[in-house]
Amino acid sequence: MTTRLPLPPSLYADTAVAPVATPPLDVDKTVSVAIVGGGYTGLSTALHLAEQGVEALVLEAQEPGWGASGNNGGHTNPGLKHDPDQIEADFGAELGRRMIDFSYGTTNFTHDLIRRYQIPCEARQNGTLRAAYNEASAAAIEKTAQQCIRRGMPVQYLNREQLREMTGTERYIGAMLDTRGGDLHPLSYARGLARAAISAGAKVHGETPALSLRRDGARWRIETPRAVVHADKVLLATNGFTDDLWPALRRTIVPVFSSIAATAPLSDAVARSIMPTRPVLYESGHITVYYRIDQHNRLLMGGRGPMRWIKSPNDVALSHALCRAAMAAAQGCRLDAWLEQPARHHQGSLSACARAGGKHPDLARLQRPRRRALDRDGRAARAPADRRCQGRDRHARHGHQADPDARILALGGYDCCDRGPGAGPAGRLKKKAPPRQERRLA
Numbered sequence: 001m002t003t004r005l006p007l008p009p010s011l012y013a014d015t016a017v018a019p020v021a022t023p024p025l026d027v028d029k030t031v032s033v034a035i036v037g038g039g040y041t042g043l044s045t046a047l048h049l050a051e052q053g054v055e056a057l058v059l060e061a062q063e064p065g066w067g068a069s070g071n072n073g074g075h076t077n078p079g080l081k082h083d084p085d086q087i088e089a090d091f092g093a094e095l096g097r098r099m100i101d102f103s104y105g106t107t108n109f110t111h112d113l114i115r116r117y118q119i120p121c122e123a124r125q126n127g128t129l130r131a132a133y134n135e136a137s138a139a140a141i142e143k144t145a146q147q148c149i150r151r152g153m154p155v156q157y158l159n160r161e162q163l164r165e166m167t168g169t170e171r172y173i174g175a176m177l178d179t180r181g182g183d184l185h186p187l188s189y190a191r192g193l194a195r196a197a198i199s200a201g202a203k204v205h206g207e208t209p210a211l212s213l214r215r216d217g218a219r220w221r222i223e224t225p226r227a228v229v230h231a232d233k234v235l236l237a238t239n240g241f242t243d244d245l246w247p248a249l250r251r252t253i254v255p256v257f258s259s260i261a262a263t264a265p266l267s268d269a270v271a272r273s274i275m276p277t278r279p280v281l282y283e284s285g286h287i288t289v290y291y292r293i294d295q296h297n298r299l300l301m302g303g304r305g306p307m308r309w310i311k312s313p314n315d316v317a318l319s320h321a322l323c324r325a326a327m328a329a330a331q332g333c334r335l336d337a338w339l340e341q342p343a344r345h346h347q348g349s350l351s352a353c354a355r356a357g358g359k360h361p362d363l364a365r366l367q368r369p370r371r372r373a374l375d376r377d378g379r380a381a382r383a384p385a386d387r388r389c390q391g392r393d394r395h396a397r398h399g400h401q402a403d404p405d406a407r408i409l410a411l412g413g414y415d416c417c418d419r420g421p422g423a424g425p426a427g428r429l430k431k432k433a434p435p436r437q438e439r440r441l442a
């Protein structure tokens, strides 16, 4: 028997739509695809498989959205970190173009999905600003914008004056506005995805950790506390919460923490003076600072936090200070306008791991000997985290084909806007294994 960990108190937990019932699994099942992890990756994959008539079953240790999916910044940002030209140079014209189309198309895909299933998650598509506060970053962002414009994307480069209008602050020298970006309530979206997946025919079981995974004849056998699942194929979608279910996968992942501070609802006048048209904004810099004003006029700002679970509001002091700085620049608002409640924080995504670079102490365990160990047992990850941090695979989603005949996939490391979890693995798990080169995209 296991006991579900409750969602820690947070703004999102307090304000999300009610969860759909996802009872623990208590009878043995045989399915085509078993999915371990009930975040965006697992739920979206289940939904898209079910839409294609494939029997899919999600095993979630806690409840859908309990992980990063229910606790992130809520930004839906198009694109990849690196410039389109760089991606084509690294991956070749054809694969590079597909990566660009795919990643810049993710927000439209997500917002279409939300409309199609009428998911109540406060979704808006008011654009993403990628903003620079120093000359070097501004020049780099302008270059990115030009490359996007050349490819016909709905993007424009904004100067300091235009940004003052859009953000109420003098802080930014330049920014790229991509009108496909937006925001949503992350936990409501995760719960909506669970509801949609179930309505499409998928099974979703909360409080059901996968305890062991092994081959059993032609199928995979997954043990859970009360029942056994047999599956033709398995997707591991456990992100920063990856345990020893597939030990070689765990060795490629370093969980990191990140934090967000939220204000009490601001007055209309103050909220309008910060971001009247309600885009989301992230800064280009060593520490990624990102913020948005939600539908209730709260300013939510994320940035660096302590590398552990948050226990008190003091733990998000940096985010609070950044909030104050932004607000002061806009309106001179006082600190007491801030809600002294930490937004909930959690183990971060693999992309956050990549961003952490060599600074995270745990990255030491991702050094070469580990990778050799992975290679030797024949279940090599295609893009281990250490290579993502440094090499050309830094562009890619974190995908592992853990089993040589493609019947186990592991996916993670993308943003909440990604359609990857839905379109990618669903197709891959249904059809036969793609050519080798394509697997890098998984």
Ligand SMILES: Cc1cc2nc3c(=O)[nH]c(=O)nc-3n(C[C@H](O)[C@H](O)[C@H](O)COP(=O)(O)OP(=O)(O)OC[C@H]3O[C@@H](n4cnc5c(N)ncnc54)[C@H](O)[C@@H]3O)c2cc1C
Residues within 6 Å of the ligand: 036, 037, 038, 039, 040, 041, 042, 059, 060, 061, 062, 063, 064, 065, 066, 067, 068, 069, 070, 071, 072, 073, 074, 075, 076, 077, 208, 209, 210, 211, 237, 238, 239, 240, 241, 242, 243, 245, 257, 258, 259, 260, 302, 345, 346, 347, 348, 349, 350, 352, 411, 412, 413, 414, 415, 416, 417, 418
């Ligand atoms: C602070 C923060 C802010 C972020 N902000 C943004 C943002 O603004 N925009 C954006 O696009 N992205 C953002 N991200 C990234 C985004 O949240 C993640 O990339 C995304 O949610 C990953 O989804 P997932 O389904 O792969 O993993 P998760 O949502 O983490 O789900 C993994 C699940 O696996 C379950 N699990 C683990 N082991 C087992 C097991 N053995 N059996 C059963 N279940 C198991 C866990 O309980 C968990 O629910 C942010 C991330 C963080 C941490």
